[in-house]
Amino acid sequence: MQAEVESTFIGTANHGYGQHAQEEIRRLFGQGCKFGMLVPAEIFIFTLPVDKEEATRRLLEQEPMFLRHIQPVDARQTWNGGSMDELVELVRTTKVLSLEEGAATAVQVRKTEQVGSELSPAGCKQAIDRVLAERFGTVAVVKDAKWTVSVYLTAAEVYLGLSRPEHNLSDWSGGAVRFRKEEGQVSRAKFKLLEAERVFGLDFSQYRSAIDIGAAPGGWTSLLLERGLRVTAVDPAKLDKELLRNPRLTFLQKNAGDVKFPENSFDLLVCDMSWSPRQMARLVKELLYALQSGGTAVITVKLLHKKPFQTVREMLEDVQPELMLQKAKQLFHNREELTLFLVKA
Ligand SMILES: C[S@@+](CC[C@H](N)C(=O)[O-])C[C@H]1O[C@@H](n2cnc3c(N)ncnc32)[C@H](O)[C@@H]1O
CATH class of the missing domain: 3.40.50.150 (Vaccinia Virus protein VP39)
Structure with a gap:
């Protein structure tokens, strides 16, 4: 039987630790969790038998060790390989985005290897920044955002979610924290x-x-x-x-x-x-x-x-x-x- 309320997220772990992150999620939410793989041993989509707020609250309160990053999936659309036009149209029309004028908004785009190079994360981000600015009057930022719009592209589907950056476990895209290597740095x-x-x-x-x-x-x-x-x-x-x-x-x-x-x-x-x-x-x-x-x-x-x-x-x-x-x-x-x-x- 299908749960009455549920919420879907994409979870990211370090390579080789996706199963451990899933095990921690299962311990938190019980057997009603459903998982699907996006990148083997690393990135997965999961559906929980509670609503988005409750799911986020529990994941923040009892943060799993191996879950580096989450992004909500508020909308998903199947496509065949995907195109920039389809992506832009989805962002232009989707009902799940509602942003205030002037809100600092970070768009984060990731994709699987199977998605063609014409849909580069940087190119998609720029296009989405423009659509959001036209549609809501938002201000595109990378850090210190009020809202994060997360987009994940596979060859078969596009996933879109809206969240507060602090609800994603990390405000870096996919939790991939990058520091600049300094000259003369002693060790990585x-x-x-x-x-x-x-x-x-x-x-x-x-x-x-x-x-x-x-x-x-x-x-x-x-x-x-x-x-x-x-x-x-x-x-x-x-x-x-x-x-x-x-x-x-x-x-x-x-x-x-x-x-x-x-x-x-x-x-x-x-x-x-x-x-x-x-x-x-x-x-x-x-x-x-x-x-x-x-x-x-x-x-x-x-x-x-x-x-x-x-x-x-x-x-x-x-x-x-x-x-x-x-x-x-x-x-x-x-x-x-x-x-x-x-x-x-
Ligand atoms: C991964 S490296 C540390 C890297 C270091 N944190 C850095 O930032 O450059 C591990 C170090 O632990 C040291 N080590 C291993 N056993 C030790 C012990 N019993 N006492 C002190 N150091 C030890 C090794 O000699 C090695 O230099």
Whole structure:
């Protein structure tokens, strides 16, 4: 029997983690969820047995770890390969868009590989921006939008949705957070910590003193130094030479199991060790005396053997009760791992 109310969304996860995102959604909404695949192991369409508001509320309140981005599907239209004219006509006539004059509106367009190159996301975005400006008098923006108009194109269908950007789990198109690579950037790993700062709503400049466990070559350390912190970097491997000149850096070229600090030395602990999660958890736990009560920890967890839920559960059991989980998220810049934001009790 069909549910009386339902809502449809497109969900995006990191490649290889689509099934895990679907499992989390099923746990939240029960067996009444229906899924269809758009891009294997990554992007999927799903219908929930509750209305759009209720669905959004629950997904925000109990945000799934592996669901990077959602966009509502308020209208869908079948087409044969698609054309710009058809797309423009749909946006011009659809009843599901209702926007106030002057509203800052971000149009985000994605498509599957099977859609022809004449429908480029950038070209479609420009065309839709124009139609919305003519139809409603909206102002096209990329960031700080009041509304996001999300469009997803496949060879068979076009999906259209309207939402507040903060209801999409990420205000970046598909949750693909892009940072500009800087000249002389020590490592790409820096993007992970930059993304964690945004996604977890942290402001590292508000901290005083950090310990970076597994710091080499020094991407995370470089970000924390840029934010003005004193940083103690611990790693048996070498740190970038340029960083070593920074007077606010202390580098201990050692295994994390062999270092000692005065109690409460740090208000921030970060750890990006590509290592077995449980051994990493044990090392972190042994160093927690050096993190002040109320201090923050940001930790990446390697997902081994494709059992991510169990890996996270065990890792958390190892560091509790001293560390309390605030949020666990697979970030766009995480590969076979996810990132935890925790606070010391
Ligand atoms: C992925 S890299 C860290 C990248 C770093 N976050 C960056 O931004 O450049 C992992 C690091 O963990 C270090 N590591 C592994 N086991 C360690 C241990 N027991 N103690 C300290 N560091 C360790 C490795 O030497 C390696 O440099």
